[in-house]
Structures are given as C-alpha cells and as structure tokens.
Amino acid sequence: MITQSVLKKISHVVTKGMFGLEKENLRVDKDGKLALTPHPAIFGDKEENQYITTDFSESQVEMITPPLPSIEEVCSFIRTLHDVVSDEIGDELLWPQSLPPRLPSEDQIPIAKYKDASKELEEYRKSIAEVYGKYRQMICGIHFNISLDDEWFTALQKELDNSISIGDLKEEVYLKITRGLMRYRWLLIWMFSETPLAEPNFKVRSLQDDEERFLRCKASIALRSGPLGYRNRDNYIMDFYSIEGYNHIIEELVSEGKLHYAKELYLPIRMKFLDKDQGKPSYLEVRFLDLDPLSPSGVNEEALYATYMLFLYALLCEEEGEFNEKEQLDATLRQDLAACYGRCADTSFPEEIAKGAKITDEAGAVIQKMKHILSEHGVLQNPIYAATLDRMEQLAKDPAKRQGILLYQQCKEQGFIEYHPTLDKIEELAYDPACCKDTIVHEQYKAQGFIDFHLNLAKAYKREAELKGYRFWGYEKLEMSTQLLMRAALCKGVGIEILDPSENFLRLSKGENKQFVVQATKTAIDNYATVLAMENKVVTKKLLAEQHIMVPAGGEYFTKHNALKDFSRYQNRAIVVKPKSTNFGIGITILKENEELSNYNKALDIAFEHDNCVLIEDFIDGREFRIFVIDDEVVGILHRVPANVEGDGIHTVRELVEKKNQDPRRGKGYRTPLEKIALGKEEELFLELQDMSFETVVAKGEKLYLRENSNISTGGDSIDFTDDVDDSYKEIAVQAAQAVGARITGVDMMIQNIKDAASNTNYAIIEINFNPAIHIHCFPYQGKNRRLNFKVLTALGF
C-alpha cells in the first residue's frame, strides 16, 4: 500500500522528474492572414525533425522540446525554438494566440503534407478534419509532459519491500495522478487560460448539432477548453483505475466507430506509453494549457509550475472518493463552467456539485489543501514552488490579475468596440448560472482589435528574436559559437546533448550519425595530428612553405637570453613577438623597425609568460583577414579591426573604452558576438609605444587603436569581406588547409591589397587555427550573416 507515510519517506526525490513541452503556432503573413506556404524547407523532413514539425495543418508549426530536468530549462528551450522558427520563416510571423487569426475558407486550409511512405499521417488529418472541421483543428495549444524520476520509483519499490514491480507502481501512481488532475483541472483552466475571445468571424462546427457557430461563450476565459473548443464529440467515461480497463474502453470506442483512431481521444490529461515501460505509463501529458500571447515564447511559466504543483498534489494527496462516472461528468461540468464564465467575478458552482460555492472560494479551498500536503512532503522548501502556491492563492483572491483577464483587457484597449449584428445563440451548457446572465449578453467584439493586438505582439517578438539571433536561451553560459551551432541543430532537427557544458562539449545526432563537437569547431572530421600541426607554428610554417605558400621568416626561442642575443638581427625589421602556442592573440606584441631594446625586452617578457617557447617573426605589412575554410571551400572572410575607440576631445582612453564596452553586443568569454575591450598590460604597452596612456584624452574624430593584434577576443571589431577579396587568396587559403589536412579551419592571412591577385610578395599566412570561432562570421560588427553554424553541420554530415 502506497500510504502517506511511505510517500513521506521518499519525498527527497519526489521533485526529481523530467519535463517537456509541445507547442503549436500558426504561421501568418505580415497582415495576420494564415500563411499558405509550405512548411519551410530549412526545417528539413518534418518526420525526421524532432524539434520542429507540423501539427494538423501545413501552416501549423509544432515545436517540441526534449525531456529536460527542470521547468526553467524547458521554458528556455521552447523560447529558443520559438525564436529560431520565428527567425527562419522569412517575412512570416508566428501567431501568438491559441485561437486563430482570420482564416481563409475551410477548403483552403492546407492539411500537413507527408511523403508517400507516410500518407497515413495525412489520412488521419483528413479524417479528423471531417469529424471536427478544419477550423477547430486550427486551434493551437500547449502540451506539457511530466514524469517522475526512476529513482523515485526505485525508492518507492524499496519502501514497499520490493513486493511490487516498478511497472505496476508506474501504473498505480500515474493513474492516481491522472484522476487528481482530471478532478481539479477546472482550477488550472479557470486560473491560466488565455482564450477569452476569438476573431469575431471565427466559426466552428458545433459538436452537438454540427451547425457552424461563432466561437463565443458567455463570460468566457477559455474558449479553447469550452464546449465549442478542442474536444471529442462525447464526454467518454474512462476507467482510471487500470491500464487494462482504460485501454479496453479506447478499443471499444474505436470498434464502435465513435473514434476513428485511438489517438483521436482528446482527454485533457493523457497517459503516455514509451516502449521501455512495456505497456505501463511513462509520463503524463497535460493538454489544456493555452498559448500565452503576452510572453515571447508563448508559454506562461507560472501555469507550468502551477500544473506541476497540482500534479504533485494529485500524487501525494489522500483521494476524496472514487473518480466514477458522476465525478467524471461533474469534472467536465466544472471545466465548462470555469471556461465559459471564467471572466465573471462571482461565478458559483451549482448546488449539486459544490454546494453552490463561489468558484473563487472553491479555488482557494483546493489551494489550501495543496499547500498543506505539498508542505508536509517538503515540496515547498523549494522557493519557486512555494511562490507558485502563493501566486495561486493571490489569483484566487484577486482573479482580475489572471493573465487571461489582462489579455482580454489589453485586447479590448486596442480600439473601438464594433457591434456585430448576428450575435447568435450561445452553446447550451448543462448548467447556466444566473449570476452571469446579464453581464455577458451584450459582449461585443472588435474585429480589428483582436488581429492588430496579436499581430503587433508577433511582430515585436520577431524583432526581438532577430536582435538576439545568436542566443540559445537557458544556455547563455555556453560560448557564442556553440549556442549558434545548437540553434542550427534545432532547425535541422539534429539532436543536441550537452555532455559537458563547462567545455562546450556537445553530442549531436540524427539517425545513425552521431558527432562529438567541442567549442563548435573541434570535431571528429578533423584528425588529431592535423590539429597538432596547426597548433604548432613551426610545423605549420614548414608545411606551408613546402607548398610554396608565403609565411613570415623568423626564429624560435626557448630562452629569453637567446632571443636577446638576436636583437640586432631583428632591430631593423618590423617584427611580431609571440608565444609559440596560443590562440586568441594572447601574449603577442608587434614591434616597429628600429625599436628600443627595452621594448623588445618587455615584449619577450609578455610572450614568455604564456609559453616556454617564443616565436619572433617578420611583421607582414597589410591587413589581416580570417579566411574560414570548410571542406576546401571558403565560407567566410572577416577583417578584424584591432580594439579601438574614437575620440571626442573630452574623454580619456579609459572613459571611451568603458563607454564602447556598454554596447550590449560586447560581452566576455565569447558569450556575445563581440568582446569587451580590455585595459591590460598589452594595451598599456601599446599606448606607451605611442607616448600615450589610459588617461590620455583622445582628439575629436581620431580613431585610436589599443592593440596591434585584431582578434575579436581582445576587443576587435569584425567586418565581413567574404565577397570582396580577390579569389587568388581564397585559393591559397584552401591550399593551406589542404597542406595541413584540415577540413574546418580559420586561416589568418596578411594581405596588402585585397583587389590585387596574390604574388610572392604581397601576402603571408601568419597562422592556421584549428578552433576558429563561427559567431564572428554570423554576427559581424558589419556585414552579412554567413551562417557558418549551418555549414559546420553540413560538414558533419547533417
């Protein structure tokens, strides 16, 4: 027996679980009309993309998160999915409301297309279009999946002396939770629904008499969950006490022709079965949550936490009697009441199901019980969960604060009230509470208001998604390049696992292809020896020189003493002093011709701080370009301008740097497209060489450089030159990649004049990088997005 005392013993793992979201949005054009274009090709085969696919309609994008260990993560993930889709659908927009925009005639609504081998998916959609009408199928929503951790089941089994199998426990536990969620679902629907009003012309076929009817319902807050919403024709009574009985009923419904498909049973809570659990439930799917037009991701995070709290309450509570036919019918009645009269402040339940109590009082009572039980089991030790209960309590007391009410008000504020001449009969409810009768009859809709309001939100969200097109929400600590690669993976439906976030270590997979990727460009398609050849500047230079590719002459030093001895050799040449193994330009100093010995000495000190071997090389005149090569093709060329400030005759270098660093695109550690400019030793030395310091005031209009090296990682600016550089340099970059055997590489080349063809005297390759950043080519300071994240995925075989 799973008693309260048994449950309490294992409460330390009860909040471990997995969470997932599925969310639909209709694509619309810039005027808010349903987009009739095909599902965008960038998302690939809709059956093979685990993240982005279609639901009923070709115009109905479905976004699916993987199971994740927290609600926080699942919310971030769905936001990124939403942003990525928003970003990749061109001029189209994602409609942020569960209830549709103005639709074309029903026959013009495109059912999702499938390839020949999967025509049964199209057949299913045709069948439900037939039964429920296409318009109804255009109503979108959120499915929230929740599971308990196997560790909890194992602990439970142990507490029960291993007398019951894990499978049987799953059956017992998930059935109990389902009963509880079915019983109390009215509370969540009343509290969090966001479908108070539909587009005035939107009609659906009545499930009672098959007549076309405007989707309106008294003082509704949840049209989607109301009698005209997304549901089956009948209120089928289920067996919620055994999986066998439950399945039996479904089989009967199908065999009796009441359902054409088992999956056509639209229960508000569905048990889901994965192969691994062999016929026992694996997780629950909560299906009544609406899109939240007031959040950029379309998901109301509060609603998810509240749902999860009710899920845990349903698990942990002592049940109040059997969930029999009457209780099931009553629960549906409560849902319809909450849905249709939810906006009305003093809605009461009918005498026979809740002694006529006001819905707010009933809500408050349930929340008190939840608080009690969840607190007893330690759940509310988590401040987020405690806050969720407090918030629910507050909403029960002050229901005007509900998101659905706010949405309704804002939507109405959008413009004038337009009288609709054919205000028609509202759908009959089993119970019609007197309290609301007068208040709702004259409710009127403002057509343009509904469309404009949601369209403006869609446009604002799209702009924001574009601006933050580099961001993978929830993974802000990963490097920019890695976040971008993950975004591309979402698009192409390539599975993402983060094996070690601290090292940006991913495993990407699709079908048979599994690839480790570290820092976006350290991959399995480059071999280790090639990487070591690139890492070793001496070897790199030998290999390039063998192929008659120009490299700067110079020497290699293991002691400062030896390097000092050679000062005279370098004195009359412009040189670069750098640690043998470094990326990112760290420890590099450039000295002009006829430099003082003391500066040479200082440069050596800096370089030897970073490596026990230092290279001194000719400084090659010209501008430096990063030429990104993937599989013998140049995919991006970037010129990097060293960290710089522009003077105003008033502010010091230090002040100008601080100001420039306030640009939100500038961050630290590759988590934004550009890096903040540092005020360190090397910048100091570089200014010293120009007789300046951080406290110097820079003349108006003067562009002052703070470093000679132009890496973005040391505060440089990035400018795209992919289409501007003579092809001869591109060929040389490809040859250089081939010389070391690299498939993904960034060639750093000095070029005197990008319009002149390469000769033996006008360019030199100074480095070949085995871990080139991709974000700088995707979000340059100036220029086009070269979409290297997608190109890396292609190179990896995705």
Added chain:
Amino acid sequence: MITQSVLKKISHVVTKGMFGLEKENLRVDKDGKLALTPHPAIFGDKEENQYITTDFSESQVEMITPPLPSIEEVCSFIRTLHDVVSDEIGDELLWPQSLPPRLPSEDQIPIAKYKDASKELEEYRKSIAEVYGKYRQMICGIHFNISLDDEWFTALQKELDNSISIGDLKEEVYLKITRGLMRYRWLLIWMFSETPLAEPNFKVRSLQDDEERFLRCKASIALRSGPLGYRNRDNYIMDFYSIEGYNHIIEELVSEGKLHYAKELYLPIRMKFLDKDQGKPSYLEVRFLDLDPLSPSGVNEEALYATYMLFLYALLCEEEGEFNEKEQLDATLRQDLAACYGRCADTSFPEEIAKGAKITDEAGAVIQKMKHILSEHGVLQNPIYAATLDRMEQLAKDPAKRQGILLYQQCKEQGFIEYHPTLDKIEELAYDPACCKDTIVHEQYKAQGFIDFHLNLAKAYKREAELKGYRFWGYEKLEMSTQLLMRAALCKGVGIEILDPSENFLRLSKGENKQFVVQATKTAIDNYATVLAMENKVVTKKLLAEQHIMVPAGGEYFTKHNALKDFSRYQNRAIVVKPKSTNFGIGITILKENEELSNYNKALDIAFEHDNCVLIEDFIDGREFRIFVIDDEVVGILHRVPANVEGDGIHTVRELVEKKNQDPRRGKGYRTPLEKIALGKEEELFLELQDMSFETVVAKGEKLYLRENSNISTGGDSIDFTDDVDDSYKEIAVQAAQAVGARITGVDMMIQNIKDAASNTNYAIIEINFNPAIHIHCFPYQGKNRRLNFKVLTALGF
C-alpha cells in the same frame, strides 16, 4: 672564374652540406659462417625499404641513411640502423669486417633475390658475379656521400654576378673536388683502411689472370683497396673536366663491352646525379672507406671527418697541374702502394712519382697544405674540424696509432700464429719497394684468430644493441616512445622526418601514405573530438556508463568551497581526488575511508593547483592495469606498481630512492624505459598518511610505496600481464575504446582479480588515455616486448 678570393667571400656557408652513409654487412650465424637464410621478412620488400635492403648477396645487408646535415647525425643514424638490424635478425650476427668470414663454396653464395618485376636487378648481380667472382662481391664497405648546400652555390653564383647557371657551377665544382679526391685518396686509404688481413682461406679471382688467389698482399693495411680488392679489371682513364666527356667515356666502355653496365664502373669517387639537377652532379660518393670492426656501428667517425676535410681541401685548393692520364695512373699506384705496404713503417714512394719520399712525409706535407687552406677559409674555426686535422697530423707522425694497425695487432693477439703451408705468390705490383721485402714474406695467418676476433666483437655489439634496444642514437632527447616508433619505421623502411623535435612531431611516409605522428600515439587515425572525449573525464564516464561499462561514482567541483561542503558525502568512502584534465597522475591523491578533513583539504589544494575543475571519485579496490588497444585489439596489458623501495633496516627512504634511481633504465622525461622516483609534495603527503617521512629508515625486506598512483611517469615499475588477464577485461577495454571512438588508446582499469571474469562489481575503468606511452609495453621492468611500435605503424597503414 672561381678564384680563391671568390671562394673566401662565401666561406661562411662552405661547411653547410648534407652527408649520407651506405654500409654493407654480411649476416653470419653464431659460428661466424655466412648465413644462407633469406633477407629477413621484417624489413619488408627490399626494393621499397629506403633504409635497409640487400647489396650483391641475399646475405649482405645494406643500410642507408637519409641525407643529414652533419657527420655527427649521420654516424648516430647509421649506428641505430646497425643496432636495429642486429636486433631484428634473431640469432644471426652482423659481420663487422669488410673482408668476409669463412664462406661456403662460391656456388652456394646466394645472390640477392628480387621479385619478378625487378628481375633485371638479379641479372645485374649474376653478370658481375660472372666477371668478378662472387667471393669478391662479398667484400663489404662504406660509401660516404657528401654535398655542398644550395645556399653556397647561390652565394657563389651571386659573387660571379650571376654569369653562370647553378647547374654549370655544380659541374665545375664537383669535377674539381673529384679530381682532388682522386689525387689524394691514397692518404685516406693509408690512414684509415681496416682490411690488413683476410680469413686465411679466402680466395678471390685475380683480375689480371683470372686465377684463384688468397687475398693477401705484403704488409697490407687495405686489402679491399689493393689490386686483388674490389675494383674493375682495368684502370680506366676518365675525363674529369666535363660531365659530357665523363659520360662519353662510360658509354664507350659499355659499348666496347669492357663494362656490361654503366654502374659497373667502380671508381673510388663517383659523381651522383639526381633528377632535380638535370644531368649535373648532385653529390659525391666516396667509396673506399672500410668497415671499422672496432666501432659498434662499423663506422670510423674520424675517417669521415678526414674525408670531409679532404673534400673541402679539394674544393678550396689551387690545383697542382692537370689531372691527366699519367696523374690518374700515378694516383692508382699510390693507392696500391699505400694499400699493400701500408703497415710497413718506412714505405717510400718510387722516385718517379714522389721523388722517393717516405709515405709518412708525403702524408705530413699534404696535411700541412690542407691545414693552411682550410684555415684560410675559416673551416678550422669549427673545433671538430681543427681536431681532425690535428689527429691526421699525429697519425702521419705516429702511424702505429692508425685504426688498421690496432685492428691488426688485436686480431693477432687473439691466439697463436698458425703456419700456413701454401703461402702463395703475392699479386704483382707495378712497383715493389725494397724496404718491405723481408719483413712481410713470413707473415702468417691464424685462421681461428681472424674469425674469433671478429665474431666476439659481433656478439658484444649485438648484446649491447639488445640492451639499448630502445635507443635511437642522435635523438636521445626525443621521448622513448618516439625513438621506438622511429626504430620500427627504419625496420619497415618508412621515411622519417622530424618536423619539431621539441614536440616529438614526426612525419612518416612510405609511397603515398604520409602520416603526422606526435609523441608516438597522437596520430591522424584518431579524430580530434574523440581525443577531447578521452581528455574530459566527465564525458568519458558518461560515454562508458551508457555502454554499461563500470566507472567510479563521484562528483565534479569547480570551487574548493563546494568540494569541502561535500566532505561528509565522501568521509566514509575511499576516494581519489584529482584534477579534471591531467595525464601522468599529476595532482592525484587517494584518501582512505574516514580520513581527516585536513588531508581532504590538502588533497584538494594539490588537485586545484593543476586544474580549475577537480573530480572526486570512488577509489576502486583492486590492482590497476593499463590495457593498450589498437583498432579493437588488445595489444598489451601492463600492471604498474607505484613507485616503491625495499628497505634494508639501515637506509632512509630518501637514500633508498636515490639508490634505486641509479638504475640506468631510470631517466627523466620519458627518455628511458623507466622514470626516476621523485621526492616531491605528493610523495611527502603519502608518507605522512602512513606517519612516515623521507628520513624514515625502512625495515629490512619491507616494500614501501611512495605513491598510491602507479604511473610509470611518477617512478612506478612496469610488469607485463598481456597473457595473464581474463579475456572478459580485454573485451571491455575494446568496448570502452569503441564507446569513445578511439583507434589507439590506453584504458586504465582497476581489476580485483585478473583470473575472475568481469562482473558489475569487480572492476572499473578509471581513465582512457589518448596519448598512451608505448615504451612501457616494449621495455617493461618485467616481461615481454609487445612491439607496440610496430603495431602503431601497422595501424597507420605502413
């Protein structure tokens, strides 16, 4: 005109050049009889092995160095080649003398076998066997190749105002050097030859009358260079003033049937032509140097330096008249005289060619001229070259110190003089100096002495080669594993280039296959992402656990604070505290159950010194084994015993460590098979945990460990277990390699009992190494050589 003054202007680059050696040795059995076995299969196809092949006979191994920039390097290289061959021919030995051991009848001497496509090589050998007799072809020697650097030719061309092409300069210069070397070769033959006596029964066919004759020649020091030695039937007069004329004479000799092949012209100095020089000479081949039985490598380094000095003298001197027919014949006469009477202290030249001067005086005079010219051109600023001239001067004054004389004496000292009844007619010389007549007539040979003397040397060298079987001479600074890989490359004829010695960065190549190899096991057959997965212990554990391979449970910490918070979690378990990314066991501490917080604290300090992320893991009971996997096959299993000393009741830990470290196999930085034991912080902590210090006296017979970790790199002992561990662990190691995708890897596994099959509780993998050392499996403290160097080459496709 190439004048003295022109030459002086470019003397700073005159000693830049390349050097190469080709050396033959006969294979003999343990009794000193010619081995009649085929050329060993380990050396592969003799036509495709650029280092180890056969010369005339199947039993005659030829070793070839690549061109190298110094004589020192070329001597080290040939020694390694000699050692490698010696090591790989089983019980057979390399005969250290140019003159052969006791041979079977001539028809039994096997001519080198070639595959069908190259039968012309066998035909050539049959032809020369016919003309010169197989016995003569069994005389071995050294060819020393010398070239001047292209930089010198470029400088020369510049000094001559670019009026002459580099090709024409090469022709002029190499012809001049050839003339000089031909003219003065008698000096080197007299000074450095080491063929004073042959095996008493060794006969060769006289080139004058075709009769079989014992190879003896008066007071000979150079039987190989004497009239019965290795030469053509006639003394062909060449044109040493133009390549055209030179080639024309060769063509005539062939067309007249005097030679069957152009390459049959056995000049003492040969010009060699590489394709790149388009018909102009590329380098010179000096052909008269004998094997040096008194050096392990068979090469007398002094003789090479002296030859090079004469080469430079011939280049830089003003020539003394034309090198015409008379001069050419005189030069041969001098050679024969030096060869046949070289042991006689007061040999004089005949009146007509050197005014009857004593050969020692003539030698002295030439050396003075060399000193003068070489000094004028700055060559003698190099102390080795100066010492060479001094040494030559000394040998001219005290000719008994010559290597050939020492050899002769030692050979005679080997036993009694045996009278040979058929002391036969000596070969006629054009000139027969009276001075030696009486002293040489009664010279007698002790057959057994000649054989035993050389056989004993061969055996001693073979033993030494075996003992130092890990060494690649001249590259002692490279890691042991790299030296071993290079030795295997020599065996298989895989070309070796050292791209960066400081990083053990090689390029190996054979035919189309080119491979970068770093530290012997960082290669192109492993991809970069796999290496990163192995390097990252968190990722490694995830990937192994996915495959149901046992790994120790634990946690990952980025701050000491967090790790300290979890002390209670670990307090009652034996744990390992280690930096997240480290090889070589650096920074690792093992703590027993119920350890003090202060020791936990200290262990964290040590680990955080090496990485900003520290892992704490269960300490797995059992012994640790390194399982080396190449391409899904276990190729070696090693148990490593932590650094330890055995007590004697008298000495302290410190003293015992110092003593154990005196073992010559123990070195530092992977340049020997074992590493010295350190007395550092970690050893100190480990002893502290046992209430001991470095000053503790260890009880007699007690084995005291200084570390818990058993890496060889921290002084551990290596014991081969390849054949002793249950197969189940080998299968798991292969699965682990597959889980990370590695082709070359070292799996570190804790095993409780190697005879029990693996279960979920009796083993765990603690690490997978992407750069496992190979030398520990080749030269373990105890056990078999598993030849991983050869296996790595095979995996690389060689």
